[in-house]
Amino acid sequence: MAIKWLIDASYFVAAILFILGLKGMSSPVSARKGIVWAGVGMVLATVVTFLTPGMNNFALMVIAIALGGAVAWVSGKKVAMTDMPQMVAIYNGMGGGAAAAIAAVEFARGEMHGTVVTLLATLGALIGAVSFSGSVVAWAKLQGVMKKAFRLPAQNAVNIVLALVTVAVGGAIVIAPTIDPVLVGAFFVLALVLGIIITLPIGGADMPVVISLFNAFTGLAVGFEGFVMGIPALIIAGIVVGAAGTLLTQLMAKAMNRPISNILFTPMTGAASGGEAVEGEQREVGAMDAAALMRYASKVIIVPGYGMAVAGAQHKVWEMTELLEEAGVEVVFAIHPVAGRMPGHMNVLLAEAGVPYDKIFDLEEINGDFAQADVALVIGANDVVNPSARTDKSSPIFGMPILNADMAQNVIVVKRGKGTGYSGIENALFYKENTRLLYGSAQQAIGEVIQHVKALSV
C-alpha cells in the first residue's frame, strides 16, 4: 500500500513538473530551467514505474529503454541545427507509435472494461498510428530521402474514403462484444496507411504546420491511452500537449495565412504558377558598394531566410553585424514567423551563431521600422518579403503577412542566381527601383562584404 502511495505521489509531482517546465519555456530567461524541470519529472515517473506491483518482463523493459534511449540520445546530440524540424518530427512519430502500441497490447490482452475505455483506446490508437506513419513521411521529405510531393489521382476523395473506412472499422471494434483480432489488425494497417496518404502530397513549405499538428495528435493519443491505463499523469501530460500543440499549429497556420484545412487538402505544389508577371529588370550591386551602403548607414535591418541557414552563413552574418556595430551602425534582425522551417527555427539558428535574442524582432515588432531603415539586407529569404502578398490578388501568397523590406531606403538582396525561389513564385521586390541584387552564395557574398567593411573602417 505504501508503495502504491509512493508511485501515485511521484506521478502527481511529475505532472506538476511537466506543467511548470512548459511554463518555464515560455520565456527565454527561464526556458532552460523549464526543460530541466520537465526532465526531472520524466526521470521520477520512469523510476517509480519499476516499483509497480505485479509487473513482469523487467529484462525486456530495461533493454528497450537502454536501446531506444541511447540511440535517440546520440542522434539528438549529433543532429545539425538546420535539421532540427525533421528530428522533432521523428521523435514525435515515435511517441505516437508508442501510444498506438500500448493500445495494441491492451487489445491483445483482451481486457478492456466498458465501452468508454474501448472507445478511447481505439481513438488513441488511430491518432497515434496516423501521427507515427505521417511523421515518418514528414521526416523523409525534410531529410531529402523522399524528394517530390506525391499526389494520387483524386487525392481528397481517397483521403476521405480511407478515413471513413478506418473510422468504421474502429467503430466496429468498439461496438463488438468481444475483441476480434482480424478487425484490430486491419484497423492498425488502415490507420498507418491513412497517415502516409495524408502526408504524402504536402509540400516542404507546409511541413512545419503538419509536424506541429502531429505533435498535438501524439499528445491526445497519449492522453487517451493514459485513461485506458488509469494513469492521470499521462492524461495530464498528453492533453496539455494536445491543447498546446493545437494552439501552436493554429498560430503557425495563421502566420502563413494558410488555414489548416487548406494545407491538408489543397497542397501548394502546382498552385504556385499563379500571380501576375513582374515588369522591370533586376539591378546588380557589387560587394564593395553593398559594404559601403551599410557601413555608412545609421540603421540596417537584416532579413534572414532559410537560404542563409542552408549556406551555413549565419556565423559570417553575425561577424559582419559586429563589424557594422563597431562602426556605429544600428543592426537588428527581422524574423518572419515562418522563416526557417518552423516558427522560431531561424531564432535557434541565429542563437547558434551567437546572435543575442534581444537583437531579434518578429514581424509585428519590426514592420513599422523598415521605413526608417537605410538598408534592408535580405539573405536567402524570398516569399516572406514579396510585396505581391499585399497587392496582387492573383498571387498564391496573397494575404500572407510579409516583412515590409521594400519600404526601406535601400534593399540589398543576397541571392544565388536569377531564378525564383523554393516556392517558384516571382518576387516583385527584386525588380523595384531601390532594390539591388548581390549575387553569390550567402557564405561567399557576406564574406566579401566583410572584407570591404574592414577596408572602409581602417
Place this chain on the structure above:
Amino acid sequence: MDGMLALYIFMLAAFTGYEVISRVPVILHTPLMSGSNFVHGVVLVGGMIALGQAETPLEQAIGFVAVLLGAANAAGGYVVTERMLAMFKAKEKK
C-alpha cells in the same frame, strides 16, 4: 477510472495547455514544440506498464516496441530541446 472524473481532468488539462502556450514569444516556438514533444514522451510510463503486464510473446513484442519508441521519444526530445535552449542568451554587457 471514473469516466466523469477523467472528463474533468481532460477539460482542466486542455485549458492549462492553452494558457501555458498563449504567452510564448515566437522566438521560442521551435524549442517549445520540441519541449512539448518531450513531455508526451511520458508515454514511456504507459509502455512500461503495458509491457509489465504482457504475457504472450505477441504482447511482449508489442510492449517492447512501445517501451522502445517511448524511451526514444523522451530521450531524443530532451536532448534536442536542451541543446536549442542552451544557445539562447541575452547580449552580454561589455
